[in-house]
């Protein structure tokens with residue numbers, strides 16, 4: 197019995213540290229992608245990432261829940277590994293000079309509620325986020341394009357409708373023509 201409890205606790209510990217390792221590796225990649233990286237962030241070791249400026253971790257398992265590096269005049273890019281921060285809810289990157297794309301891995305984060313990347317110099321296309329996520333990318337980012345939205349689907353439906361209507365009117369007209377000729 198005691199052995200079983202011991203093994204169970206050990207398993208929990210291993211799972212917890214594996215999860216934490218994921219955040220640790222991700223934070224190192226995120227830090228390395230910024231040029232320059234935020235002051236007191238390391239690009240060598242992310243051992244203490246929970247203590248980095250603007251990083252908030254939850255108390256139980258040391259996973260990042262909030263990232264705020266707004267207004268630090270940072271350049272560089274947003275590492276796609278940011279998408280490994282499995283518990284992160286808020287990501288504030290606004291008012292910097294970040295370039296490159298908004299990683300689509302961000303859109304796959306299950307807990308994300310708000311992402312602010314406004315006033316940067318990002319490019320590419322905004323990935324598709326869940327509706328529940330508040331995504332702010334304007335003002336700024338003149339090179340960043342909106343997703344071709346459902347507006348496109350609407351014009352497609354509209355076009356099909358017009359073709360149908362023309363077909364219907366043409367058919368009606370032919371029939372009318374035939375009747376009057378007889």
Ligand SMILES: *[C@@H]1O[C@H](CO)[C@@H](O)[C@H](O)[C@H]1NC(C)=O
Pocket residue numbers: 264265266267288
């Ligand atoms: C983010 O950090 C900046 C200063 O570093 C602060 O002014 C701002 O209130 C913070 N935003 C949030 C949502 O915590």
Ligand SMILES: *[C@@H]1O[C@H](CO)[C@@H](O)[C@H](O)[C@H]1NC(C)=O
Pocket residue numbers: 268269270291292293315
């Ligand atoms: C971005 O960089 C330009 C020039 O490199 C600088 O003038 C500007 O203040 C920077 N913007 C921010 C928000 O750091």
Ligand SMILES: *[C@@H]1O[C@H](CO)[C@@H](O)[C@H](O)[C@H]1NC(C)=O
Pocket residue numbers: 293295317
């Ligand atoms: C934004 O990026 C473009 C091209 O990458 C560059 O020419 C421009 O100077 C940048 N603007 C700022 C404010 O950094």
